[in-house]
Amino acid sequence: MLRGLLKGLKDLIYPNCCLVCKNRIPPAGQQQLICAGCWDLFEKNLPPFCANCGRHLDSQAIEKNACPSCSKCKANFYFDRAFSPCAYTGSIKKLIHEFKYSGKDYLGKPLGKLMHTFIRDYQLPIEHLDFIIPIPLHRSRQREREFNQAEILSQEVAREFDKKALTGVLIRVKRTQTQTELTFRERCQNVEKSFFVTKPELIKDTNLLLIDDVLTTGATSNEAAKCLKSAGARKVLLLTLAS
Ligand SMILES: [Zn+2]
Ligand SMILES: [Zn+2]
Structure with missing residues (x-):
């Protein structure tokens, strides 16, 4: 009592x-x-999904057989496929912003739940994945923000499915400037060679799940996937909260 x-x-x-x-x-x-x-108000990304960027395809896109986001940037992605539970708009956008820039690391729990609910709902092949890898921040940026939001999300997903989140294997060696105003091509140049794999023997012939908070043009995750693939990874799937 x-x-x-x-x-x-x-x-x-x-x-x-x-x-x-x-x-x-x-x-x-x-x-x-x-x-x-x-x-319920979060704008969910519903199927059918684009087989590259993972965004929802409307009837017009299906008819034309072209995803508007992918055709705009004409990207050749190094990741095998991307997924996002939400569209990057409204309250989820605000929440991700608070998570990232206001030091609210406790938001990792409910946001991580969005990810593992999505993995379950759409039966992502999590059992075939060897490791979960967060998109790293440059160490000077991590010092400023105190934590890496992608690392927290990776830990949430890893715990849920009894997987291992690998940190310190994919590292960021170049501090890039903000990319908001840049086009996809410019962003690709901006992030070129900004990642490095410290222990390629660990990821050789593995299937990986790369995790980040947001997919905008995909330039950053693409460069990370490129780096992992050239270090020997077999498959790289990408999961972000919103796109
Ligand atoms: Zn509420
Ligand atoms: Zn697409």
Whole structure:
């Protein structure tokens, strides 16, 4: 009884509020950090998916047999296939921004859940993957931000499926400037040779899942996948929260 009373008191003093709408989460959902309503409002990426970038293809794209995002950048991706549970817009975009730039590492849990729910729902071949690898930050940038958001997401997914997240094997050797204003080609040049594999023997002939927070043009993840492939990786799948 005392425990129940203390918990009631704690809920009164520190009510569990949704991280998105700030409304109180009913006691039944107290384990969650995002309320069911907000969870449903995230714009989900629904099938059919583009076989390259993983974005949703509408009927027009299917008719033309061309993904608008992929045809725009005319990319030849080194990763075998990309997946994203959400479209990069609305409250998920805001949440990712807070996760990345406001030091809110605890957002890794609900955001990681988006990833493993997606892996289950769409039966991604997780059992055939040897390692999960986060897109690394340059060490000076990681020092500024205090953590690497991709590493936290990788750990969440690895724990859920009993896999190993490899850190320190793919490293970032070049600190690149912000890419917001650049085209795909310019971004590719900007990130060229910015990754390095420290232990190629570890990833030779492996199937990997590369994880990042967002896929925009794909230039960064593409360069990372290129680096892993030239170090001997057999297959590289890419999973991001949003694209
Ligand atoms: Zn909410
Ligand atoms: Zn595409």
